[in-house]
Amino acid sequence: MVLTPFQVGESDAVFDLVLVDETHRLNQRANQASGVQNKKFGLINERLFGADAAHYTQLDWIKARSRHQLLLIDGAQSVRPHDLSPATLDAELRAAKDAHRHFPLTTQMRVKAGADYVEYIRMLLRGTVVDRPDLGDYDLRFFDDLGEMRRAIRARDAEVGLSRLVAGYAWDWKSRKDPSAFDIELDGERMRWNSTDKDWINSDGSLEEVGSIHTVQGYDLNYAGVVIGPDLRLAADGSVMADREAYRDKKGKENTGHLKDAFTDDDLLVFIRNIYGVLLTRGMRGTYVYVCAPGLRERLRIAFG
The missing domain is CATH 3.40.50.300 (P-loop containing nucleotide triphosphate hydrolases)
Structure with a gap:
């Protein structure tokens, strides 16, 4: 299944595994692209956590709706202020390293110009x-x-x-x-x-x-x-x-x-x-x-x- 973060947050299912491409582009509690999404953000927080609070992010939704997560992260591709904050990304990376579950991707397979x-x-x-x-x-x-x-x-x-x-x-x-x-x-x-x-x-x-x-x-x-x-x-x-x-x-x-x-x-x-x-x-x-x-x-x- 290919889902948006909002669809994961609204789902009744608990997934065994969610693979998150471009985790750095998940949103924090910030002004969204539309009034509808602003309302949804609050409603999902209330549904999953009992209250809408500023510290809840779309990453929290994914963790609440899945048993395991595989997060692909590149903070250098964050392009807007409502993306996950550097502090949140750093915390995820530290936790992964402490649990020996941090796997650096040392090469890229898009640009045919060498690793550098x-x-x-x-x-x-x-x-x-x-x-x-x-x-x-x-x-x-x-x-x-x-x-x-x-x-x-x-x-x-x-x-x-x-x-x-x-x-x-x-x-x-x-x-x-x-x-x-x-x-x-x-x-x-x-x-x-x-x-x-x-x-x-x-x-x-x-x-x-x-x-x-x-x-x-x-x-x-x-x-x-x-x-x-x-x-x-x-x-x-x-x-x-x-x-x-x-x-x-x-x-x-x-x-x-x-x-x-x-x-x-x-x-x-x-x-x-x-x-x-x-x-x-x-x-x-x-x-x-x-x-x-x-x-x-x-x-x-x-x-x-």
Whole structure:
């Protein structure tokens, strides 16, 4: 059975085993995407624990409704403040280690670029200057012209399929209310965000659209064309910083969950770095990159070689 956390929480069954993919994306008691989900969250807490309290999470629901759990965790893929807090994830990891039930996944089977690629990308996003590792025949390219990158992605899609443009959430979603509007306009290119949230990659017209983090997390592509927006740039001292004004995901910078009382620019930077870390590791055969902010553009151009 494939279930959402809400379906597990509402179930009358007690499952023998629940395997949780992307445990870090489970929610804590925070403002949800809709009023219906906010109400459900409280009702499930009351049903399972007798009261609705702030410390109950969707992970607690799963534990209450299953005898055993297999949790796949990568805190570096948490992208919104209502995801499980770092403290909750750390507690789970400590408990697993103490019980000798912690099993690190030391290799990844998505990107055909060797074991060092994911860490290489994450280090660059943290601002660490590192040499490019041996990527074999992995096709990592840097583009100064967005139109050229779009044409390259179309060509890869014609050759092998599953090639798409994706971007950080640094542009308003005008086309959601006005289908004739364009959301992203760069280098003479006019583009729209994904027209559907459900299985966007395989939907009609997706090749001409731009996918957000919420449509590609958990998916594999053959080639990903990644637009790093103005929400990530270099500070005057050369460090990588977040631009709160340029980041347009309202739910992504909402004072909620473990950040309810203080959501700093450093907290936002963690989420934005995580978003780009995910986007830059979707492409199995290759990743093409275009960067908006001038300083960061120059640094990554040199890093990617």
